[in-house]
Amino acid sequence: SEIGIKNHLIKRINMREQLVYNLEIIPLEIVVRNVAAGSLTKRLGIKEGKLLNRPLVEFYLKNDLLNDPLVSEEHIVTFGWASNDEIEEILSLSLRINDFLLGFFLSKKIRLIDLKLEFGKFWDGEESILMLGDEISPDNCRLWDLNTNKKLDKDRFREDLEEIDTAYKEVAHRLGVISEEQFKKTLKNEI
């Protein structure tokens, strides 16, 4: 909101609940990548960790039965998942969000490797407003420690690495979501 990105969040109710606008979700996952990782490395044989010389945007169709396949802008327009104008707006919003978050995470000594975003339409009568309708968390971003490249996201779980809980709380702590005291308690509990 601070950088003028319209989004579905109205207010936070408690640690688990939020009041949000009811959006007509566009059936696409928009992935923005700054560093090669995950499916990009597997699909194209690019080495994990390769710094990309510009942010790479990819579209995936939201369809679990088909395992969310990669699709092109041509597919999106042909099958009516979004219009050309909507794609253009989604691209520019996604790049702005990525730009902002790169700097934001860097200030917390975290590298934003990639992230996934979803958008939707909020209908106000005949008019619709395009809004971001997603979370930003270690579940839909790849976050690596700036100094050590330690993974601080869901890849810890997928790659069977230890300290999943600590890694998530490390991010929460650096972002000021949990206090130093709460974070230290976690460390003690894990030991």
Ligand code: UDP
């Ligand atoms: N991602 C996500 N939900 C999905 C697929 C991907 O949040 O259903 C995120 C993932 O966490 C990563 C980025 O999108 O930050 C790129 O994911 P990738 O295409 O590399 O797929 P992965 O191998 O992570 O499934």
